Amino acid sequence: MLSRRSALSLLAGGTAVLTLGAPAAHAHPSRPRPFGRYGSPARRLDPLTLYVDPHGRGDHPDVQSAVDAATGTGHTLVLAPGTYRGAVTVAAARTGLTLIGASGDPRDTVIVHNRAAGTPRPDGSGTYGTSGSASVTVQAAGFTAHDLTFANDWLRSDNPEYTGTQAVAIKVQGDRSAFYGCRFLGHQDTLYADSPALTVFARQYYRDCYVEGDVDFVFGRATAVYDRCHFRALTRSGPVSAPYGFVFAPSTAGANPHGYLVLRSRVTSTAPDGYYKLARPWVPSSDLTARPMLTVRDSRLGAGIDAVTPYATMSSGFPWQEQRFAEYRNTGPGARVTVPAERPQLSASEARSHTPGAYLGDWRPYA
Template identity: 50%
Template structure:
C-alpha cells in the first residue's frame, strides 16, 4: 500500500442571529471545498490502487488534520457502509469518473432492517449508507445512495432509508447525487444545541417522503430536487421535513433549484414540520427562492405533520419562483423583496467564521 502525502499547502430571525453565530465553530480559514488537490489516496474496486474500499481509505486518513486530505475514488459501485468520525476533519472524496453517476457509494439498510446481532432494527440514523461526523468534509462528482428495496421487503414497515447522514459543520457537496426514497438526505447536527452548516452546489437529490430533513442549516444552490411518484393520485410525498431549532433563523434554503417529478400534478408538498420526539422547540424553517417549480406542487404547498403540528406554525416561505407549480395563493406565504434580502446564501452560511463556500458564484 502506498499512500501519497502532500507537504504544503423568518423575520424573528433578526433577534436571534447573535445567538446562532456564537454557536458556530471554526475559523476564518476554514476549508470551503473549492480546492482541486491531488489525491493523498486512491480507491479502486478492482485492486489497482491504494485501497479497494472507501472506508479503508477513510481509516488510513490522519486524525486531527488541518488541511484537506484527498481521497480519489475511481469509477465503480462500492457496496459498503462509510463512516467518517469526528476525529477526521478535512476529508475530501472526489469521484474520478466523467459523471457523478460513475462512482456510486451505496448500501441498503432501512430503519426496520434487523441488525445481524439480533439487538433490534437499525433505526433511521443507523440506516445511513454514509455517516459524516468529521467537520470540513467535501465530496465532489460522485453518487451516494440507499438501495433499500421497499417492494422486496414487505415485512419491513419502517422504511426510512438514509443515503447520507450529516452531523458535522462546514460540509460541501459539489455536483453530488443523493438517491433514495423515504429520508434520503438527513442533514443534522451533533446535538440540538449545535448548529451545523452544509452547502450543496449543483447537486441532485431524489426521494419521495421527507427526503431532505433534519435540523442543520443547509443551502441548496442550483441543481435538481426530484420527487419520485408513489403511484398515488392524491399524495406522493413531501420534499422537506425540517426540524430547525427555534433559536436558529436558518434552516433550509433552496435557491436556483429545479423542483421536478414524475408524479401527477398537485400531489407533492414542498414540506412539513418535523418535531422529533414532539419537541415544541423544533420550528422548521424553509425558504424556496428564485427557483423553478414543476406542477407536482399544488396550490397548497405545505402540509401538517402527524401529531397535530401545523405547517402554519413553522417558518415556511417562498420568493420569486417560476414554473407551473410556482403558484401564489393564501396557502403559500411569500417574502417581500426587503424580507428576502435577509435570507441569502451568505446569511445562512457565514456564521462567525466568514465561511463562504459559495464564493465562486458571486
Template identity: 50%
Template sequence: MGRSRCAPAGGEPTGGRWGTSGSASVTVSGDGFAARNLTFANLFDPAAHPEITNRQAVAVLTRADRLVFDNVRFLGRQDTLYVNTPEVTVASRAYFRKCRIDGDVDFVFGRGTAVFDRCELRSLSRGSTSSNNGYVTAASTDRAVPYGFLIRRSRLTGTAEPDTVSLGRPWHPGNDPAAAPCTVIRDSWLGAHVRASTPWSDFGTWSWRDARYAEYANTGPGAAINPDRPQLTAEEAARLTPRTWLAGADGWDPLR
C-alpha cells in the same frame, strides 16, 4: 456508494433496531468534509419488500459543520438526505451546489442549516394519482437556530403525478416543542407535481402555519401566490442570501 448495511427495519445483532440514522449508507461526522462528482445511494427497494412498513433508507447522514457537496447525486426513496447536527441547538452548516436529490417521503430532512444552490430535487412517484405522493422537505430546525433549509435557483422536478407532492412538513422529533422548522424556497422552478393551492402540510398535530416557511419569486406550473403560500418581502429576500444563511459567527463562505 452501494447498499446500506441493513434494510430499514432490520435488526442489530443485539436485537435492537438500526433506526433512521442507522440505515444510512454514508455518515459524515468530520467538519470540513467535501465531496465532488460522486453518487451516494441507498438502494433499498420498498416495492420489493411490502412486508416492511418502516421504510426509512438514508443515503447520506451529515452531522458536522462546513460541509460542501458539489455536483453530487443522492439517490433513495424515503429519507434520502438527512442533514443533521451533533447537538439540537448547534447550527451545523452544509452547502449543496448543482446536486441532484431523488426521493419520495421527507427526502431532504433534519435540523441542520443547509443551502441547496442550483440543485435538482426530484420527487419520485409513490403510485398515487389523486392523493399523497410525499414531501420534499421535513426540516426540524431548533428554535434557537436562525436558519434551516434554503433552496435557491433550483428545480423541483420528478415522476410524481400532478398536484400530489407537498413542499414540506414540520418535523418535531419526539414531539419536541422547541423545534421551529425553517424552509425557504426562492428563485426556483416548481413542477406540476407540487400542490399549487396548499403546498405545505401539517405533520401529525404540528401545523405548518407555525413553522418558518416562505417562498419568493418561484416559477413553473407548481408555483403560485395565495394565502396558503407565505412569501418573503423584497427586503427579506435581499437579506436571506446563501452567504447570509451560512456565514455563522466565523464568516464561513463556501461560495468564494
C-alpha cells in the same frame, strides 16, 4: 427505461446505470489512468492524498478502509470509477476530509448500501433505525465531496412487511460540509442534513447537486443551502391518491435563526400533476421546541407540486402555519399562488436576509 431497482442492481457489477435513463461510463480494469488528473499511488499529488479503486490499483479497495487510514486532518481520497458497496462512516476525528470522484461524472462513482430503519441488526439487538440505515454517515467537520453518487437501494416493494421504511443515502452532521456536483438517490429520507446535537447549528452547502426520493427526502435540522440543485420527486406504486410524499421536512431548532435555503434550483417529478407537497415541518419527539424553517426562492417548481396547498402538517399540535416557511420569486406551474394564505411570500426587504452569506456567515464555500 430501466426501473430504479433494475438500474441500481447493476451497480454490483461495476456499472453505474442510475435514474433518468442515463447510463454512466463503465469502470474498465484496464483503463491506464483510473484516477484521471489526480495522480496515482506511484505519482502521489501529496502525502495526504490516498487512492481508492475496487480493482486493486489504489491504496485501498474500499472507501471505509481509506477513511480509516486517513488519520489526522486534511486528507483527500480520490475514488476511481466503480461501485463501492457497504456502509461508510466518517468519524468526527477525520476533520477536513475531501472525497473526489476521479472521472468528474457522479454517475461513474457510486457509494451504495441496502438497509432501512426496519432492517434487523445481525446481533438481534433490534433494528437499525433511521440514522442507522444511512449508507454514509459524516460526523466530521469540514467534509467536502465532489462528483460522487450516494445511494441507498433498499425498496419497500421488496420488503412489504417492514414498517420502518426510511432508508437514508447519507446523513451529514458536520459543520462546514460541502457537496459539489453530487447525486443522492433513495426513496424515503434520502438526504439527512442534520447536526451532531440540538445546540449545534451545523452549516452545509450543496451546489449543482441532484436529489431524488418520495417521502421527506430532504430532512433534518442543519442550516443548509441548496444552490442550483435539482430535486426529483418519484412516482410511488403504493398510494392511489395524492399526496405521494413531501420534498422537504426540516426540523430546525427553535434557537437557530437559519434552516434550509433553496435557491436557483428546480423541483421536478415523475408523478401526476399536484401529487407532491413541497414541504411539511418535522418536530421530532426529541425536540418539541423545534421551529422548522424553509425558504425556497428564485427556483422553478414543476407541475408535480400541489400549487393550491403546497404545505402539510406532519404532527398535530405543530401546524405548518406556525413554522418558518416562505417563498420568493419562484416560477413554474407548482409555484402559482392561487390561495395566498397557503403560500407565504417574502417581501423584497425580507429576502435580503435569505442568502447564502446570511445563512453561512464567515464560511464561504460558494465563493
